[in-house]
Amino acid sequence: MSRKRVIISIIIFTVIVAFLILFFYLNSSKKYEELSVTESTWNSIIAARKPSEKLVLRDIRFNDYSLVLDNKSSTLYYSLINDSYSKYNPSVSFKAEAENVQIAVLSDKITSEKTKNNHIFKLMIYSDTEYHIYDLLCMDLPILNINYVGDVREKKGIPVEIYLFNNLSNSTKRITRSSGKLRMNGDSISFSLNKRSPGRNIRDNKISILNMKPDSEYNLSVAGFSEEEHGGQRVELFINNEYRGVWNLR
Numbered sequence: 001m002s003r004k005r006v007i008i009s010i011i012i013f014t015v016i017v018a019f020l021i022l023f024f025y026l027n028s029s030k031k032y033e034e035l036s037v038t039e040s041t042w043n044s045i046i047a048a049r050k051p052s053e054k055l056v057l058r059d060i061r062f063n064d065y066s067l068v069l070d071n072k073s074s075t076l077y078y079s080l081i082n083d084s085y086s087k088y089n090p091s092v093s094f095k096a097e098a099e100n101v102q103i104a105v106l107s108d109k110i111t112s113e114k115t116k117n118n119h120i121f122k123l124m125i126y127s128d129t130e131y132h133i134y135d136l137l138c139m140d141l142p143i144l145n146i147n148y149v150g151d152v153r154e155k156k157g158i159p160v161e162i163y164l165f166n167n168l169s170n171s172t173k174r175i176t177r178s179s180g181k182l183r184m185n186g187d188s189i190s191f192s193l194n195k196r197s198p199g200r201n202i203r204d205n206k207i208s209i210l211n212m213k214p215d216s217e218y219n220l221s222v223a224g225f226s227e228e229e230h231g232g233q234r235v236e237l238f239i240n241n242e243y244r245g246v247w248n249l250r
Contacts, residue, residue, distance in 0.1 A: 029093035037104045052130035062090035075135045079143045083169040145238040157181035189220040223248040
């Protein structure tokens with residue numbers, strides 16, 4: 001077979017695989033409001049099943065972006081993309097630990113007013129015999145999740161992994177994942193991020209996040225009442241997937 005035919009065959013195969021992935025996604029996801037059930041239906045699902053802490057989500061996505069999932073409190077956190085036309089009625093797809101699991105949300109539309117008032121929505125996954133209920137909180141701010149293992153009192157800092165979801169309008173990069181070093185002292189948190197340099201070396205570099213001026217180190221402090229403080233950006237902060245409130249990042 002000629003090289004040209006091989007290349008054409010690879011392109012055709014790639015297109016077919018991409019189509020199948022897209023077809024599977026479109027047929028495995030539903031709009032949030034399509035999953036809505038009345039209170040009586042919600043109660044009938046519960047009445048016919050037993051609650052289970054083992055029936056849990058592995059991943060759930062709104063508009064193909066994973067939500068932050070705090071399994072300890074059974075809470076899901078959804079950051080609404082500011083300029084998205086479907087932010088109040090996102091497409092929902094999920095993976096669970098068990099097979100043949102369905103998902104339902106208690107009849108309760110996501111609105112701007114409810115988001116601003118920290119309204120708690122209810123979402124349930126259920127099988128033929130069990131169910132598990134999650135709280136769902138919707139947020140207007142970007143989400144920063146800091147994950148670490150170790151003693152945060154270490155002066156030199158400890159290894160950290162960050163996940164940042166940028167919901168700001170016209171953002172060209174929604175998700176930032178990076179490693180670095182973390183330092184914590186009471187309510188004062190700082191972290192540096194790594195970036196691969198030529199030659200496969202890893203070192204701390206000035207990196208821009210949330211459309212801010214590139215910096216080699218970022219600092220977090222408990223946010224005040226102003227929208228922005230000293231050129232910073234307010235974020236919803238999570239540490240090891242546990243919610244810590246609104247903080248100012250600068």
